[in-house]
Amino acid sequence: xxxxxxxxxxxxxxxxxxxxxxxxxxxxxxxxxxxxxxxxxxxxxxxxxxxxxxxxxxxxxxxxxxxxxxxxxxxxxxxxxxxxxxxxxxxxxxxxxxxxxxxxxxxxxxxxxxxxxxxxxxxxxxxxxxxxxxxxxxxxxxxxxxxxxxxxxxxxxxxxxxxxxxxxxxxxxxxxxxxxxxxxxxxxxxxxxxxxxxxxxxxxxxxxxxxxxxxxxxxxxxxxxxxxxxxxxxxxxxxxxxxxxxxxxxxxxxxxxxxxxxxxxxxxxxxxxxxxxxxxxxxxxxxxxxxxxxxxxxxxxxxx
Amino acid sequence: xxxxxxxxxxxxxxxxxxxxxxxxxxxxxxxxxxxxxxxxxxxxxxxxxxxxxxxxxxxxxxxxxxxxxxxxxxxxxxxxxxxxxxxxxxxxxxxxxxxxxxxxxxxxxxxxxxxxxxxxxxxxxxxxxxxxxxxxxxxxxxxxxxxxxxxxxxxxxxxxxxxxxxxxxxxxxxxxxxxxxxxxxxxxxxxxxxxxxxxxxxxxxxxxxxxxxxxxxxxxxxxxxxxxxxxxxxxxxxxxxxxxxxxxxxxxxxxxxxxxxxxxxxxxxxxxxxxxxxxxxxxxxxxxxxxxxxxxxxxxxxxxxxxxxxxxxxxxxxxxxxxxxxxxxxxxxxxxxxxxxxxxxxxxxxxxxxxxxxxxxxxxxxxxxxxxxxxxxxxxxxxxxxxxxxxxxxxxxxxxxxx
Numbered sequence: 001x002x003x004x005x006x007x008x009x010x011x012x013x014x015x016x017x018x019x020x021x022x023x024x025x026x027x028x029x030x031x032x033x034x035x036x037x038x039x040x041x042x043x044x045x046x047x048x049x050x051x052x053x054x055x056x057x058x059x060x061x062x063x064x065x066x067x068x069x070x071x072x073x074x075x076x077x078x079x080x081x082x083x084x085x086x087x088x089x090x091x092x093x094x095x096x097x098x099x100x101x102x103x104x105x106x107x108x109x110x111x112x113x114x115x116x117x118x119x120x121x122x123x124x125x126x127x128x129x130x131x132x133x134x135x136x137x138x139x140x141x142x143x144x145x146x147x148x149x150x151x152x153x154x155x156x157x158x159x160x161x162x163x164x165x166x167x168x169x170x171x172x173x174x175x176x177x178x179x180x181x182x183x184x185x186x187x188x189x190x191x192x193x194x195x196x197x198x199x200x201x202x203x204x205x206x207x208x209x210x211x212x213x214x215x216x217x218x219x220x221x222x223x224x225x226x227x228x229x230x231x232x233x234x235x236x237x238x239x240x241x242x243x244x245x246x247x248x249x250x251x252x253x254x255x256x257x258x259x260x261x262x263x264x265x266x267x268x269x270x271x272x273x274x275x276x277x278x279x280x281x282x283x284x285x286x287x288x289x290x291x292x293x294x295x296x297x298x299x300x301x302x303x304x
Numbered sequence: 305x306x307x308x309x310x311x312x313x314x315x316x317x318x319x320x321x322x323x324x325x326x327x328x329x330x331x332x333x334x335x336x337x338x339x340x341x342x343x344x345x346x347x348x349x350x351x352x353x354x355x356x357x358x359x360x361x362x363x364x365x366x367x368x369x370x371x372x373x374x375x376x377x378x379x380x381x382x383x384x385x386x387x388x389x390x391x392x393x394x395x396x397x398x399x400x401x402x403x404x405x406x407x408x409x410x411x412x413x414x415x416x417x418x419x420x421x422x423x424x425x426x427x428x429x430x431x432x433x434x435x436x437x438x439x440x441x442x443x444x445x446x447x448x449x450x451x452x453x454x455x456x457x458x459x460x461x462x463x464x465x466x467x468x469x470x471x472x473x474x475x476x477x478x479x480x481x482x483x484x485x486x487x488x489x490x491x492x493x494x495x496x497x498x499x500x501x502x503x504x505x506x507x508x509x510x511x512x513x514x515x516x517x518x519x520x521x522x523x524x525x526x527x528x529x530x531x532x533x534x535x536x537x538x539x540x541x542x543x544x545x546x547x548x549x550x551x552x553x554x555x556x557x558x559x560x561x562x563x564x565x566x567x568x569x570x571x572x573x574x575x576x577x578x579x580x581x582x583x584x585x586x587x588x589x590x591x592x593x594x595x596x597x598x599x600x601x602x603x604x605x606x607x608x609x610x611x612x613x614x615x616x617x618x619x620x621x622x623x624x625x626x627x628x629x630x631x632x633x634x635x636x637x638x639x640x641x642x643x644x645x646x647x648x649x650x651x652x653x654x655x656x657x658x659x660x661x662x663x664x665x666x667x668x669x670x671x672x673x674x675x676x677x678x679x680x681x682x683x684x685x686x687x688x689x690x691x692x693x694x695x696x697x698x699x700x701x702x703x704x705x706x707x
Contacts, residue, residue: 004446009379103368104375106475111365134363138393139310141366141374146391148375149476 005191009147014078016188024081032084039086039296042289045277047085048183050289051076054122055094061117064098065107066179071150072101073182075140081188082143089302090293091118091125096136104148124294125303153178156196164200164253174203177274184273190266197262198270204250312394319343319392320401322678324671331370331472335678336404336671346404347389351678354397361396370398373472376448384439386459386469395679405459405467407666409520413455415666417527423605427614429524431658432458434647435466436517441638443468444510450474451508453516454493455523464657477508494550495519495529499561500632502551504573511632514641518627525616526601530557546577555581557597558628566631594625619646 005011016024029036041047052073059069075097095118102109111130118133119126126132141148157178161171177199181187186195257264297303320337327334332353339345352370354361377388377400389401409432416424436458443450452473459467498515501508522530533550555561561569561578569575598621607615623646629635636644647654655661 007379007381099365100371103366103371108368130365131363134365135310137366138363138396141391142310142312142393146374146378148371149379 005151005193008149008151009145010149010151011191013145013147014188015191016081018185018189021081021185021188028081028084032086035084035086039292039299041085041292042285045184046285046289050286050293051090051094052183053286054091055098057121058095058098058118061121062109062113064102064109065105067152067154068098068101068105068107070101070152070154070179070182071105072097074150074187075101075144075148077182077185077188078144079140083139086296086300087302089125089297091122091297091303092132092136093140094118095122095126096133096140099133100137100140100148104150125297127304151192153181153192153196153199156193157200160196160200164204164256165249166200166204170200170203173206174199177202180277181270181274184277186270186273189273190270194263194266194270197257197260198267198274201253201257201267202271202274204253310393312392314390314392314394316349316392316394316399316678320347320349322349322676324673325675326669326671335676336669337401337678348402348404349678350400350402352398352400363396366398369472372475374398374400376471376474376476380443380446380448380471382439382442384435384466384468385442386467399678402469403461403467405469406462406669407460408469408669409455409458409460409524411669412460412666413523413527421527423527423607424524425614425662426607426616427655427660428658428662429521429616430614430647431464431655431660432460432466432524433517433521434642434654435656435658436468436520437638437641439466439468440513440517441642443474444513444638447476448474449477449508449510450513450516452493453513453520454496455520458520460658464655464659466658477510494533494535494547495531497547497550498632499551499554499630500568500572502547502554503569503575503578504546505632506573509632510637511635514627514635514638515632517638517641518624521624521627522601525598525605525620530597546574548577548581551578552581557592558594558630561630566634568631568633594628595621598624616646617649619644619649622646 042050055069055072055076059072072094076093079093079097095114099109099111099114102114111133115126115128115130115133119128154175157171157174160166166174174196178195181195181199257267318341319339320343321340323336323338325333326336326348332351335349335351337347337349339347352367374391377386378391380388386405387403389403392399392401412424416422436453440450440453448471450468450471450473452470453468457468457470459469461467496516496519498512501512519530531550531553533547533553536545536547536549538545560581563569569578572578602616602620623636623641623644626636626644627641
C-alpha cells in the first residue's frame, strides 16, 4: 500500500532477485539480438553513471527536489526492465521520467518547462513538440502498469536518526550514500529500509570527516574492510566488530542491528554493491557512452 | 526509419463491451461495460478527458490528479474501497476500469425522497457508516487523505457492500519533506468541507475526512445536506474567497465556535471573517443546536424502537456531535469512531451488508444506452493546454541535495 512497503506494488512487482533481474534483461536483449549487436553500448554501470549525470543536470536547471530525482531514477530503471534501451531515446525517457516523478512527488513542473529545459541541454535529441514527451509518458506509465508510488530509503533514515543517535554529519553522509545508490540496481533488489540501514552503517562506521565520500578513494578501501569484516558473520558476532571501534555509537548500532529483524546478509550485500560503485566512479567513460547512444538514436530516428 | 508512436498493447474494445453512459464530471465520463473475450462481470470505465489542441487530440501531459488517482488506486486494496481492475492507456486517453457498483449514496438518498419522503432504515444507516469508516481507516492508516467524501462518491454494491470511490483528489500526507498546502484549487465539495478549511487552514489532516463523514451521517438521517451553503465563486483575480454562506450554515446549527472549545480558532487565517458573519446575540439564542436538530429529525423519521440495537438514539447523537466537532484535533479519528458505542449497542455486530433485512429494493443505476461509444473523442468543454490541475504556487522549492 501507499505507505506500507510490505503491501506495496514496489515489493510485489518491482523487487527482484539478482538472478531474476539478469534473466529479464537477457530476455530483452535476446528478443532484439540483431539490434543489440548492431549498436553496442557500454557496461550497464557506465550507462547508469551517464544517465545519472545527465538527469542531475536537468534537475539542477529546474531546482528539482532530490526525492523527485530519486523517483525519476527508479522509473527509468523499472522502465528499462520492460523495454530494450535501443528501442528508445534515453534523453526523452529521462525528461519524461522527471516530469512524471515531479507530479508524483508533489512538486509538479509544467510540461513546457521540462521540454524546453531538456532541449537546452540535449538540443540534438529533444524536439520542441511537447506531445512527444506526452506520448512517452503514456508509454512509461503503461510499461510500469501505473505503479508509480515509490518507497525511498530517505524515510527510514529520517525515522532512524534519533533512535540511533546520529550526528548531523552522519545523517548527511548517509543521505548522500542513499543518493548514490540510485546509480546501482539496488533499488530493484532490496527494500528501502535495508538500503537505509546500509547507508547508516557505512556512514557511522566511516566517521564522515572526509568530504564527498566518492571523491576519497581511501573511503572505498575503508568500506571494503568493513564489508570484509561483516561478511559472513552471524549477527551475534557483530558485537565484536562494534567493540573494536572506539565509538560507542557504532557499538550500539551494531547491537541494534543484531536485535532488529533486518536481513544482515542483505545489508552486507548492499554495502558491497555501493563500494563497487565507488570503485568505478570517474572512470571517464562518459564520452563513449554519449557517442554510442547518439549513434543508435540518430540512426533509428528515435530523436524525431 | 520513422519512430513508431505509442500503441497500447491492450485495447479497451477488445476486452469490454460498453453498455452505456453513466455520468460525467470535470475529469471526464464514466461508462458501464461488460467483459468480453472470456472476461465476465460488469465494470465501470472512467475515461479521462483528452486534451485538445484545436480540433486534434494531442498528448499534453497527464494531469497531476489523474496521476495520483492512477497511482493510488493501483496500490489500494480493501473491501470498502472501490476495486481497480486495470488501467488502459490507449489513443491518447486514459481508461480506468473499476468493478461495477450498482448504487451510490446520492442515489439511495434520492430514492428515499421520491416521490414521498421516507427514512432510510436505521440498520442500513449504521452499516453504511460502519463500512465507510472502515474504508476510511484503511486510507488513513496508509496515509491517504480522500479529501472529497460526499454521497455521490460512496458506492454501494448490490450485495450491500460500501465502496469508497473517486480518489481523484486523494493524496498522500506522510511525505515528511513537504508540507501539505491547500495548493489545489478545488478541494472537497463545499457542503462537506470542514470548518478549518473554510477558515483558511493550510494544513490538511485526516480530520477533514471525518467532518465529511459527520455530514454524510446527518444526511442519511435527514435525507438533506445538513449544511447546504451557497458556494462563493472565485473572483477574476483567482483569489480563493471566504465561503461565508457555508460557514453561516454551520454556525446556524452548531453555534459560533469559541476559543474555549477550539483553542486553535484564533490562529485560523480567516478568523476575522468569522467575526464579521451576520450573527448577533439574538441569533445566538436562536441557534437550534445540533441536539435539537438531531432529535427533530429522529422524531420525524419515526424509527421503530425494534430492534433496539439499530435505533440511533442517544449514541447516534453522541457520535454525530463528535464527528461534527469544530476543533479538528478533538474530532474523532476513524479508529475512534469505529469503536463508538453507537456501533456496539447491545453487543450486536454491524452487518457487512447494508441491505440486510431490507424489504425495499433500490432501482438500478441509470445507464444511458444512447451513448455507448467510448471512443468518441469530441467531448464538450475539454480543457486546453497542458497545465497540471494543481496550482504551482506555494510549494517549497528548497533543494535537499546539491547535485
